[in-house]
Ligand SMILES: O=C(O)CO[C@@H](C(=O)O)[C@@H](OCCCCCc1ccc2ccccc2c1)C(=O)NCCCCCc1ccc2ccccc2c1
Ligand SMILES: [Mg+2]
């Protein structure tokens with residue numbers, strides 16, 4: 001990456017990427033040239049939008065209006081937002097740098113990124129007004145807005161760049177599943193830290209069978225039920241694996257494949273660590289660094305990815321408790337993931 005040749009504003013955008021994304025920075029930097037710039041700006045624009053969504057100090061009506069109109073700020077020269085208290089507020093404080101680089105992208109890239117931001121902002125506003133996520137269908141809907149749309153937008157960027165075939169961008173169900181698998185894994189893993197901050201992302205239709213409220217799953221006396229609820233949500237998430245493998249199998253460009261495969265590998269490894277694990281209710285369960293490094297080196301072909309996927313699905317299958325009420329559903333979901341050999 002030739003930081004010398006790059007204009008100073010774009011250099012600053014890569015700095016913001018490094019500082020606000022632990023898990024996506026390296027894989028974005030590894031993308032082929034023009035995709036790298038477009039995806040970096042795409043990330044920063046949506047991270048800025050998400051930082052507004054996450055900021056509990058912004059009044060509800062102010063926040064909803066800002067989320068719904070945020071995409072228009074991409075064309076307001078000099079606009080930024082410096083009232084955020086969030087950890088990633090630097091992308092809002094310096095939004096005018098990000099939007100100035102956005103306006104240098106190709107019209108095709110600009111249209112994809114702006115449309116994605118518009119749809120995500122309106123979906124986020126919709127869910128802010130609902131307060132809780134009720135049914136499993138609403139869980140899929142929320143994850144569609146905050147992550148499925150990213151999979152769809154990225155797929156369109158891959159096609160617009162000429163590096164991937166049209167079907168990658170037109171099959172929105174598979175692209176959506178790429179996002180849902182990642183976001184559901186995050187929501188499952190982040191349960192403890194989200195719940196103590198009163199951020200409720202676990203669907204009521206699931207936890208209502210195991211406790212009086214999402215918070216009640218934190219109480220040690222309820223641990224058997226809490227773990228059963230956790231296992232039910234992991235079972236729901238692994239149902240996206242066949243779509244993920246089909247999507248990855250269609251990719252032709254090596255840098256695009258690595259960019260798409262590595263986050264999915266991190267997700268299945270995280271789900272394997274979370275499954276049937278009471279630590280999820282005490283701390284943020286992380287995969288071991290060595291394991292992550294091993295996966296990154298071995299996620300370069302669909303055959304290797306399928307081998308890794310099988311390894312983790314078998315490891316989860318070995319942990320399924322006989323008396324878990326979802327045991328058979330979990331085994332069926334794991335079989336579907338394995339059958340995709
Ligand atoms: O605040 C935090 O630190 C975490 O926030 C989570 C939340 O608030 O729920 C939550 O915020 C979601 C709203 C903003 C989405 C920002 C994003 C993320 C990754 C990208 C990767 C490439 C390009 C653009 C991207 C945009 C979050 O970051 N969840 C992590 C999972 C999101 C996955 C997005 C995604 C979807 C499909 C993909 C397909 C291939 C490769 C990467 C993919 C990445
Ligand atoms: Mg966030």
Ligand SMILES: [Mg+2]
Nearest residue numbers: 050053054146
């Ligand atoms: Mg958020």
